[in-house]
Amino acid sequence: MRLSARTEYAAIAAVELARRGDAGGPVGMKTICDAQRVPPRFLVHILLQLKRAGIVASVRGAGGGYRLARPAAAITLRDIREAVEGATERPAPLTADLAGASRAATALLAAWDGAARAEAEALARVTLADLAARSREPGQAMYYI
Amino acid sequence: MRLSARTEYAAIAAVELARRGDAGGPVGMKTICDAQRVPPRFLVHILLQLKRAGIVASVRGAGGGYRLARPAAAITLRDIREAVEGATERPAPLTADLAGASRAATALLAAWDGAARAEAEALARVTLADLAARSREPGQAMYYI
DNA sequence: GCAATACATGACCAACTTGGTAAGGATTCT
DNA sequence: AGAATCCTTACCAAGTTGGTCATGTATTGC
Numbered sequence: 001m002r003l004s005a006r007t008e009y010a011a012i013a014a015v016e017l018a019r020r021g022d023a024g025g026p027v028g029m030k031t032i033c034d035a036q037r038v039p040p041r042f043l044v045h046i047l048l049q050l051k052r053a054g055i056v057a058s059v060r061g062a063g064g065g066y067r068l069a070r071p072a073a074a075i076t077l078r079d080i081r082e083a084v085e086g087a088t089e090r091p092a093p094l095t096a097d098l099a100g101a102s103r104a105a106t107a108l109l110a111a112w113d114g115a116a117r118a119e120a121e122a123l124a125r126v127t128l129a130d131l132a133a134r135s136r137e138p139g140q141a142m143y144y145i
Numbered sequence: 146m147r148l149s150a151r152t153e154y155a156a157i158a159a160v161e162l163a164r165r166g167d168a169g170g171p172v173g174m175k176t177i178c179d180a181q182r183v184p185p186r187f188l189v190h191i192l193l194q195l196k197r198a199g200i201v202a203s204v205r206g207a208g209g210g211y212r213l214a215r216p217a218a219a220i221t222l223r224d225i226r227e228a229v230e231g232a233t234e235r236p237a238p239l240t241a242d243l244a245g246a247s248r249a250a251t252a253l254l255a256a257w258d259g260a261a262r263a264e265a266e267a268l269a270r271v272t273l274a275d276l277a278a279r280s281r282e283p284g285q286a287m288y289y290i
Numbered sequence: 291g292c293a294a295t296a297c298a299t300g301a302c303c304a305a306c307t308t309g310g311t312a313a314g315g316a317t318t319c320t
Numbered sequence: 321a322g323a324a325t326c327c328t329t330a331c332c333a334a335g336t337t338g339g340t341c342a343t344g345t346a347t348t349g350c
Contacts, residue, residue: 001261002147005309008253015249028325036247042310048327061318062324077256102181104160104280108153111222111271116146119264126256135249150338173296187339193298206347207295 001119010046010084011077012036017056018072018128019135026058026065046084053083072132078123146264155191155229156222157181162201163217163273164280171203171210191229198228218274223265 013032020027029047033040047066050056057069068075158177165172174192178185192211195201202214213220 001257001264003257004307008257011253012250015253019249030325036250039310041312044327045310051327058326059318060316060326063319064317064325066326077260102280103282104164104276105157105181107276107279108156108160111268111276112146112148112153114271115222115264115267118267119146119260122260122263123256126259131249131252131256134252135247137248149336175296184339186341189297189299190339196298203297204347205295205297205345208348209296209346211297 004085006046006049007081007084009038009043010050010080012038013043013047013066014050014055014068014075014080014128015131015135017066017068018075018132021072022067025063026067028065031065049084050080053079055079055083068128071129073127073129075128076124077126078120081123149230151191151194152226152229154183154188155195155225157183158188158192158211159195159200159213159220159225159273160276160280162211162213163220163277167212170208171212173210176210195225195228198224200224200228213273216274217277218272220273221269222271223268226268 013036016032016035017027029040029043032038033043047056047058051058051066051069054069055075056066058064058066158181161177161180162172174185174188177183178188192201192203196203196211196214199214200220201211203209203211
């Protein structure tokens with residue numbers, strides 16, 4: 001799985017919003033950037049995409065900022081990835097001339113799609129609430145590469 | 146899951162080789178291209194990658210061509226994708242400054258990695274032998290998008 | 291030996307994507 | 321009014337992708 005910087009930043013920001021919750025009013029971009037070392041000029045665009053996808057909501061003006069548009073338990077990593085990368089869930093067939101599409105190509109396409117589905121389902125099982133909770137657990141085992 | 150043209154072509158070519166089997170000697174590039182509508186000049190490079198990865202073997206000279214280097218049942222789509230796209234299996238963390246890596250980032254990384262693993266395992270379950278057999282089944286249900 | 295066949299290799303290129311910056315506009319609070 | 325903060329569009333450098341081209345090298349058949 002290839003992970004773009006946009007997607008990673010989007011997830012980091014969303015988890016940060018989930019961690020802060022609704023109390024304390026909306027969270028400013030600056031706060032997120034400071035906490036997570038994300039280039040602010042870039043995060044603007046990403047948050048905008050999340051907003052258009054209905055994942056976050058914004059409050060303009062002084063004292064404004066962002067909050068999650070839905071409960072953290074109702075937002076998954078899959079939602080976030082789709083919001084940022086577009087719903088390119090399913091691998092498009094190169095061999096689009098359907099008449100000549102060999103059965104081999106058909107079988108292949110089904111296989112690619114199965115893998116894409118497996119990945120998407122794995123992402124759909126992780127909610128922002130999970131991640132926020134996990135990020136608060138003390139003494140958690142470090143994740144090593 | 147994003148699927149590059151290289152990967153798709155590589156898989157198509159590999160399945161074609163599996164379909165033809167070892168009888169009849171090596172299969173020429175031209176044969177593959179004609180059967181599957183792949184630009185020949187491009188396929189050269191892809192087959193070379195597959196060769197370097199030990200997935201196909203080549204025979205040079207007149208009457209030469211390609212064949213699978215291993216039994217079709219021992220080659221999976223995962224092998225092919227890794228051969229072509231490089232073993233970029235695991236999403237690299239942007240927040241590589243480990244000391245400051247928040248627990249949130251750590252939890253996220255584990256989640257991304259889980260999804261990548263799920264996808265890779267799904268691909269590893271599909272062998273070229275499966276695909277070749279499936280491509281020979283008559284009256285198979287068409288795969289619609 | 292020679293020509294034809296067919297893989298091998300590296301250079302090159304246009305188009306697109308990615309990651310990020312810049313600047314000005316709109317909205318709200320004080 | 322003025323400061324804070326989000327919104328929008330435009331722009332840009334660098335890398336990746338999807339190919340093409342030219343040329344080299346190995347093998348077979350005559």
